[in-house]
Amino acid sequence: xxxxxxxxxxxxxxxxxxxxxxxxxxxxxxxxxxxxxxxxxxxxxxxxxxxxxxxxxxxxxxxxxxxxxxxxxxxxxxxxxxxxxxxxxxxxxxxxxxxxxxxxxxxxxxxxxxxxxxxxxxxxxxxxxxxxxxxxxxxxxxxxxxxxxxxxxxxxxxxxxxxxxxxxxxxxxxxxxxxxxxxxxxxxxxxxxxxxxxxxxxxxxxxxxxxxxxxxxxxxxxxxxxxxxxxxxxxxxxxxxxxxxxxxxxxxxxxxxxxxxxxxxxxxxxxxxxxxxxxxxxxxxxxxxxxxxxxxxxxxxxxxxxxxxxxxxxxxxxxxxxxxxxxxxxxxxxxxxxxxxxxxxxxxxxxxxxxxxxxxxxxxxxxxxxxxxxxxxxxxxxxxxxxxxxxxxxxxxxxxxxxxxxxxxxxxxxxxxxxxxxxxxxxxxxxxxxxxxxx
Amino acid sequence: xxxxxxxxxxxxxxxxxxxxxxxxxxxxxxxxxxxxxxxxxxxxxxxxxxxxxxxxxxxxxxxxxxxxxxxxxxxxxxxxxxxxxxxxxxxxxxxxxxxxxxxxxxxxxxxxxxxxxxxxxxxxxxxxxxxxxxxxxxxxxxxxxxxxxxxxxxxxxxxxxxxxxxxxxxxxxxxxxxxxxxxxxxxxxxxxxxxxxxxxxxxxxxxxxxxxxxxxxxxxxxxxxxxxxxxxxxxxxxxxxxxxxxxxxxxxxxxxxxxxxxxxxxxxxxxxxxxxxxxxxxxxxxxxxxxxxxxxxxxxxxxxxxxxxxxxxxxxxxxxxxxxxxxxxxxxxxxxxxxxxxxx
Numbered sequence: 181x182x183x184x185x186x187x188x189x190x191x192x193x194x195x196x197x198x199x200x201x202x203x204x205x206x207x208x209x210x211x212x213x214x215x216x217x218x219x220x221x222x223x224x225x226x227x228x229x230x231x232x233x234x235x236x237x238x239x240x241x242x243x244x245x246x247x248x249x250x251x252x253x254x255x256x257x258x259x260x261x262x263x264x265x266x267x268x269x270x271x272x273x274x275x276x277x278x279x280x281x282x283x284x285x286x287x288x289x290x291x292x293x294x295x296x297x298x299x300x301x302x303x304x305x306x307x308x309x310x311x312x313x314x315x316x317x318x319x320x321x322x323x324x325x326x327x328x329x330x331x332x333x334x335x336x337x338x339x340x341x342x343x344x345x346x347x348x349x350x351x352x353x354x355x356x357x358x359x360x361x362x363x364x365x366x367x368x369x370x371x372x373x374x375x376x377x378x379x380x381x382x383x384x385x386x387x388x389x390x391x392x393x394x395x396x397x398x399x400x401x402x403x404x405x406x407x408x409x410x411x412x413x414x415x416x417x418x419x420x421x422x423x424x425x426x427x428x429x430x431x432x433x434x435x436x437x438x439x440x441x442x443x444x445x446x447x448x449x450x451x452x453x454x455x456x457x458x459x460x461x462x463x464x465x466x467x468x469x470x471x472x473x474x475x476x477x478x479x480x481x482x483x484x485x486x487x488x489x490x491x492x493x494x495x496x497x498x499x500x501x502x503x504x505x506x507x508x509x510x511x512x513x514x515x516x517x518x519x520x521x522x523x524x525x526x527x528x529x530x531x532x533x534x535x536x537x538x539x540x541x542x543x544x545x546x547x548x549x550x551x552x553x554x555x556x557x558x559x560x561x562x563x564x565x566x567x568x569x570x571x572x573x574x575x576x577x578x579x580x581x582x583x584x585x586x587x588x589x590x591x592x593x594x595x596x597x598x599x600x601x602x603x604x605x606x607x608x609x610x611x612x613x614x615x616x617x618x619x
Numbered sequence: 620x621x622x623x624x625x626x627x628x629x630x631x632x633x634x635x636x637x638x639x640x641x642x643x644x645x646x647x648x649x650x651x652x653x654x655x656x657x658x659x660x661x662x663x664x665x666x667x668x669x670x671x672x673x674x675x676x677x678x679x680x681x682x683x684x685x686x687x688x689x690x691x692x693x694x695x696x697x698x699x700x701x702x703x704x705x706x707x708x709x710x711x712x713x714x715x716x717x718x719x720x721x722x723x724x725x726x727x728x729x730x731x732x733x734x735x736x737x738x739x740x741x742x743x744x745x746x747x748x749x750x751x752x753x754x755x756x757x758x759x760x761x762x763x764x765x766x767x768x769x770x771x772x773x774x775x776x777x778x779x780x781x782x783x784x785x786x787x788x789x790x791x792x793x794x795x796x797x798x799x800x801x802x803x804x805x806x807x808x809x810x811x812x813x814x815x816x817x818x819x820x821x822x823x824x825x826x827x828x829x830x831x832x833x834x835x836x837x838x839x840x841x842x843x844x845x846x847x848x849x850x851x852x853x854x855x856x857x858x859x860x861x862x863x864x865x866x867x868x869x870x871x872x873x874x875x876x877x878x879x880x881x882x883x884x885x886x887x888x889x890x891x892x893x894x895x896x897x898x899x900x901x902x903x904x905x906x907x908x909x910x911x912x913x914x915x916x917x918x919x920x921x922x923x924x925x926x927x928x929x930x931x932x933x934x935x936x937x938x939x940x941x942x943x944x945x946x947x948x949x950x951x952x953x954x955x956x957x958x959x960x961x962x963x
Contacts, residue, residue, distance in 0.1 A: 271827040392916045393690075422689040422854060424913045427898035431912060449828060452857075452900030475904035493832035495861035497884065497899050503839070504861065506832035510797065 202244035233443040239297035248515040267458030323354035331416040333396035344384035394425035473548035639717035650711035672872035685863030736809035740821035742801035753789030782807040799830035878954035
C-alpha cells in the first residue's frame, strides 16, 4: 500500500474533502448559468476584429473531479476568421475537444465549467460572449449559428428514430417558425441531396443502422448544416472512416463550406487531413496552444519542438526513413501540471530558460506565433531562418540576420516559400539542436 | 523436421496440393472463409457472407507483409483464418512451415500455437482486467512449459524489459496503464512464447501519433532481434509503407494486388489500389493531388457483384469485367494483380 500512496494515491477522506470544495464552486457557477430571463446586455460584447467568426480569448475550462481539478483548457486564445477553416491538432487529452465543447456549451455538467476568459461569437450585427451566456440563451445559438459534427457517426445518431425524423427535429427546433410539416420535409430531402445522398427519399425513411459509416457521417453533416450555421465545428469527422470515404467527406465539407460561406473549426489528430483542409492551424499540447499560424507556417516552418516531433513521428507515404522519430516520455499528469513549460520533460531542445515559468507566446512572423523559449532573444535556431528573416524588422531579435543565412534566404527574397518538406526541416532541427544547444 | 516433406499434404476438399518452398514461412493458397447468415424461424442458413474469398500469397521468413484495405474487406478475417482462430476454413490451403494448419489435430495444433501469435487491435479490450500484467504475459508461457519453473520470473522480466516495460509493473493491473503501455503488454504477451510468425492486427490504430511511432519502432527492433515474420494488418497506408517489405491490397474478400512495397507504392496497377493511394492525405498544404474519388461505398460481402467485384466502382470497367472474374497474374516479377486490364 505504501507504494500506491507514493504516487497520487488519495484517501477517501481527502477525496471527500475535494468533492465538497468542488461542489461549492460548481454550485455557484451553475446557479449563475441557470438563471432565467437574463438581460442581453450582460453577455453582449464586440468582436475585436469584425472579420472573425469566433474569438477565443484566454479561455480556461476546468473539470472539478474528485481527484482534483483538471485544467483541460488553460488559457487558450485564437480566432476563427469568417469563411476560413481553422485546424486544431493535438494528441488525445490535449483539450481540443473541450475547447469546442466550451463554445457549444456542451461540457459535462456540473464538473466541467468555463471559469475564465471570453468566447466571442459573431452573429453578424452583434456579438455574444458565449462564456457568460446562461443555458437558456445558448439554445438559440446552437444549430442556427454554431453547430457540430461529432466524431462517431455510429453513436451520434439515435438508433430508434428514422433519419428523416431526426433531421426534421433539428429544423423544427431551430428554424421551424411558420413552416408546415411538408416544408420541413422538403428542406430535409434537399439537405440529404446536398450532402450527396442519391436515394434521398429512401434514406429519409431509413434507420441509422441501415446506412454505412460514410453515409451516416453525411447525415450528421446534413444535420449540422440544416440551419445554415455561421460556424461549423467538425470534431474528428473522418477519424472513424476509411481513407476513400474520408476523401469523399473532406471533399464534401470543402464544397459545402464555400456554398454557405461559413467557417469551420476542424479538430483532428491527423496532420495530413489538416494540411488538406485548414487555412490556419493551431497546435495544442496539454491544454495550451504551443504554436499557431497559417498552414504554410506550420507545415514548412514548424517552430515548437512538439510540432516538429509530431511531424517527424508520423510516417508519410513516399518518404522513407529507417527509424521513426518518437517523442520521449509522456504527457504530464493533468491534475498536477508543472509550473515550467509543460513540454520541457519531453523536449530534446531545451535551453536554460526552460526551467523558468511557462513561456509566453512570441511572434516569429506576422501570422506565426509560438510559445517556446528557443525563440526568445538571441537564441534563434537556424531552421526558422526564412520566417525570421521576413520578420526581422518587426521583432527585436538580434540573431535574426545570422539566422537568415543559408540556401533558404534566396527563396525568401524571391518571395517564394522554400519547397522543402516539413519533415525534413524537423529532422534537421533535431540534429542541429543535438549538435548545438542540447544540454 | 520430417513435416517438411514436400507437398504430401492433401487439403480437406481434395484441392491440388501446394508445393512447399522452404524460403516461405507461410504459404496461403486460394484461402476462403464464408460465414453463414442465419435467418427464418428454424435458423436455417439463408446465405453466406464471403468474408475471405480467394486470397493467395507467400510470405518470406523474417519479412513483413502489410495487408491494407477498407474496413469490412476481410483483412482481419484473413489474419484470424491463417491462425485457425475462427473455426474451420471454407476452402484453400494455409501452409505454415510447409504444414497445412487445418490438418493438425487439436494436440498438434496446441504444440504449434506458440510459433504463431497475434497482437490485437484494441489494447483496451484485449487484456483481461482481472489479471496482473505478469500473469497476462506469463500465463501462456507456463501453460506451454516453455521455461523451467525456477527461471520463470527472470524470463518474464526479460521479456518485459525487451518490450519497454519495467519489471516492477508486473503486479499492476491493465487499467493502470496508458494505451501505449497496454499495447506493449500485448506485444510482450505475444513475444513471450518465442513465436516465428506474428499477426499484427491494427496494432497502432487506437494510439496517438507519437505513441504510434514508439510502437512501430519497437516492432521493428524486435523483428531484427528475433528475426520475426509479421503479417501487418492496417488501414493506415503510411504506416504500412513504413514497416512492410511486401504489401497486399484487399477488396471485398479478394487480394486484388500483391507485391514488393516499392512496386505497389510507386507503380500501383489495380484501379482500386490507385484510388486508395490517391486518397491518402499528405501533410503538405501545397500538394496538389489528382484524387480519384470512388463513387459509392463497398458492396455487401453477402451479395458481392458478379465478375470482378470492383466493377461497380471502377473507372475502367469493361463488359468483360461484369461477367468474368479475373485471375491473379504476375505482371512484373513478384508483382501480382487481379485485373482484366493486364491480361495481355
